[in-house]
Amino acid sequence: MQFMLLFSRQGKLRLQKWYVPLSDKEKKKITRELVQTVLARKPKMCSFLEWRDLKIVYKRYASLYFCCAIEDQDNELITLEIIHRYVELLDKYFGSVCELDIIFNFEKAYFILDEFLLGGEVQETSKKNVLKAIEQADLLQEKTEYHSKSFIGFKKAY
């Protein structure tokens, strides 16, 4: 996968994960063009389109569009499963996720994505394992925040 974008029906960006190196300007241009292209699609059209030399796979969940750019040799249908799995993870974590959750907790959305995909590839196929990893990290964060005021360094976990 080259990149994943989440954006609202009004074209507002909610998450951007880039797995290829591009300048800020290029990213903005790509985002703008792609958002326009996807938003112009009618509801009955298929989830795939060809854009520049990439394949775009997108799916709308309520008010959010999930949009991935994959390469020519990648499988579009499995990419749809990747998108769906990510939405399920968000849903489990936030409990019936909606766009507002992702707006107000965007860092968490990134952390969850980073436990599911790494370098653009699937790293973990068990929902349970991904959620457990996030849980552990959240616990660690809480533990260290609790102690943080006194600036105590923490021990290694084992």
Added chain:
Amino acid sequence: MRNGLLGRGLVAEFGDPLPERMVAPSLKLQDLIEEIRGAKTQAQEREVIQKECAHIRASFRDGDPVHRHRQLAKLLYVHMLGYPAHFGQMECLKLIASSRFTDKRVGYLGAMLLLDERHDAHLLITNSIKNDLSQGIQPVQGLALCTLSTMGSAEMCRDLAPEVEKLLLQPSPYVRKKAILTAVHMIRKVPELSSVFLPPCVHLLHERHHGKAVGLPILCFSSVDRRIENRMGTPAHRRRVAHTHRHTRNRLSCPWPPPFTSPTLTPGILLGTITLITELCERSPAALRHFRKVVPQLVQILRTLVTTGYSTEHSISGVSDPFLQVQILHLLRILGRNHEESSETMNDLLAQVATNTDTSRNAGNAVLFETVLTIMDIHSAAGLRVLAVNILGRFLLNSDRNIRYVALTSLLRLVQSDHSAVQRHRPTVVDCLQETDASLSRRALELSLALVNSSNVRAMMQELQAFLESCPPDLRADCASGILLAAERFAPTKRWHIDTILHVLTTAGAHVRDDAVANLTQLIGGAQELHAYSVHRLYNALAEDISQQPLVQVAAWCIGEYGDLLLEGNCEEIEPLQVDEEEVLALLEKVLQSHMSLPATRGYALTALMKLSTRLQGDNKSCLDVELQQRAVEYDTLFRKYDHMRAAILEKMPLVERDGPQADEEAKQSKEAAQLSEAAPAPTEPQASQLLDLLDLLDGASGDAQHLPPLDPSPGVALVYLLDLPCAPPPPAPIPDLKVFEREGVQLNLSFIRPPENPALLLITITATNSSEGDVTNFICQAAVPKSLQLQLQAPSGNTVPAQGGLPITQLFRILNPNKAPLRLKLRLTYNHFHQSVQEIFEVNNLPVESWQ
């Protein structure tokens, strides 16, 4: 929010930052988000953000370690909205270097969003990453690996490869699977690192996974492996385990993560390993050769996955770990490509997967699709290939649009190599022409065209022509040219061919390519037996509709050539119709006058009229149109005596190609002829004395003299001049264009035309072009001329010129200058450019003298 405001107020009052414990906490992330969302206008949002960014900047300057992570988080939020955040880059480094996990989490996220290869700053995190990779806290190692695999540059990858290599064989599966995928990224950035990661890869694959042995001899590579073996009991026990079909016992007894200690083997490692091997094989032929040896092992892994009802944790809609299946199939594809032996080893398994996968949901279809792709790419048995094509054919009937899409795309790729297999699905493909989604119908069209052959051409053409009538406009051109091409290749009879082309021209005439007209005229011309048929059909088509230009052109040409056949009214193949000359000429005249007719079409019609004037035997003087009559008579008169010149004359009026000037030339020629014989409105019988009449005219010509070359009264010389007449006088030299305005890439050019038949008229075309980076909008041009001239502005072609050489705006000015007064022209331009409104008023200098003299 109260605290935040109070905090800022205090700082402002005292002028310098207060000691840390007295500064009130800054705005929380969620509060800021709320405030931004509460803004009613873009300007308000900008204000809120700019204010907050100023505070964030100050906080960074003051170096507040407690709230740094919160400040950066806020900055990352506004960055996502599109605002600049580069001043946060250094803070990312500080946060990453902190020992607090919260700091690291946000810091690494910031690094992935704000730092990239192009900034030298990105190298500064290399050291932090190195430290974090080697200290033992797994979530921290995870962050470091994630960041490295997202934005790690080639340099960073080279520096950190040894660290990542070490982590590949660590006990913790959580870290290992991340390390493996980081290795994938590193190899992409620095292909030479393949040699570093190939050996560990081999080890990884030989390990056990899902708690099951795969029945291969256990090779002793490293101490890590031996430790694992010891834990799993005796060899006999292991063999027993290998044969059971329920494997869950061993794996699930090791819960995750059990304070990150025990070396549980998870499918995540297998998935990562397969991905890494795939990457290695794509980059290194040596790796490819090496891993071909493990094809049997991969086959076994996949077979187990498919047959043994895997754990529900990893399955989707009853399909065991589709992500893993797809990854393995992809690897098999790469290994089996161009390699008979490997391909053969896979054949059975691929057939098994193809037949056993549950296709009720997308997950199963994704696996099936990958299987099809693999079958088609390797050296598979013929039967297997047919199976794959049939699967795609089944996909075409699936109610899910996405599945139909991938089926059409794949079939397109296969139609050349597996033509007969794909032919079997032709009816389904043709049905897909009716798709509402244009991307699907387009593919269906391409595929249908590719499937036309000599045996199905009639049926296919019928379908395609029906499609042409109803298809969306952007597909018309492709459909039309596709039909014409197929007709050319496979037409069973010439008449069918002509009918087909005729049908295309009537349905989609505006969309055919330019050479269609030439092709059709050539085709008709060459089919002598069909001349009568063609001309009748074309006449009928033309009588119904004169708007489709290619059709009109061909029809006009045909009528010109075979008008006599038309008037004879005999045609076996269609109903005889009574057409008389008047009707034919009236129709051609209608074409000539119609505003829908392009200049090229007018040329065809004119030529047809000329030809008819010589071919028709009847009494054309009864034609109502004076001009036509006059023309017909002139030529009749002038050339009856000079019949041998007729061919040459007609040749000198070639088909008009581009625009007005030549047609005007022809008109001019006829006008000159008219002027010569103006005294003969309706001459009756051709007589030898006609020539003398003309000479009389020449002698008597007075007022018209200025249009003619100077005449010598002697008959002999006059005759020469008469003979010279048809030669077109050289057209007046074109007036050069003039560039009148240029500003920041926006340019205005004038081009001039003085139509020869109306010397008082000057046509100026202004052209506005834009070579800058910004669009020009709301462009208006106004003009003024001296009082003795008359100016008429026509509507411009538009009022926007897109940036970087976008479509220019053109506008026509008509200036009447009967007194040949010196031309002066003042222009006023208004437009928007680079978000500014521009107004320019200026007089055009250097107007060429030829424009008014």
